[in-house]
Amino acid sequence: MTAAVALLTPGPTRVVGILNVTPDSFSDGGRYTDVETAVSHGLALAAEGATLIDVGGESTRPGAERVDAGTELMRVLPVVTRLAERGVAVSVDTTRAEVAARCVDAGAVVVNDVSGGLADPEMLTTVAALGCVYVAMHWRGHSATMIQRATYDDVVAEVVDELLDRVKAATRAGIEPDRLVLDPGLGFAKTGDQSWDVLRGVEAIHGIGLPVLWGASRKGMLDPVAPGGPAARDDASVAITTWLAMHGAWGVRTHTVAPHLAAVAVAGRLEQS
Ligand code: PMM
16 A cells, blocks of 8 residues: 555544745645745654644635745745655645645655636646546635625535535546545635534535545634634634534645644543444
């Protein structure tokens, strides 16, 4: 079994540490823009127990402008390379096939595509050839327009249907189902209330039958329960991890690691008969 597929074997909910090397991400934008600081933060998250470090070079916050592929690569490639050299399992958070391919060549074992293959027509065939794990997130359009696309009759049913379409497209392109992870995309083309509906619909999302990654950490949907901006949302983010771990989530994508591992451990104890 390859290291990449071993990531997907059944087990407790994995904690995926977020490392945004962007000047403008909503929570950690600007904090890790130089390679040294970014690498040390990635190593620290891994040392705390993150299974994977997710390196992103393009902000996806609502309204964010796109950057070109060259800028994105310049941001992520040195960090992915250095972390992989240190033995850290790295995922690259990108919607671009070219960035995905260069990062996997540099040692990344997962491509985390918030567009689920919709942003770049080359992405799915590229990932099929790379043979890495692929995270396909629910997405309806780039950040500049996504909030206009937050219209649903039944948000959970539509997210499930649209994720199933992505599974079909990915497998048609040659990505084996045992390399696929799905993500319902909290906050992406969803209002805060719709994101809470999706969280309540966890059983339907997990019912698809593939591993599911969730990204609630510090998101705006938490504002009603934890007002005060992104930095004030960590405790609520951890509470959500307990809920997701109790429902068998494959992973949670988070800004802090140790408290989420504690939430996963609590969920594990509660499930023991
Ligand atoms: N959220 C963000 C970026 N990448 N990837 C996945 N798979 N799921 C998410 O929910 C997700 C993501 C935006 O959050 P950030 O700015 O804190 O990274």
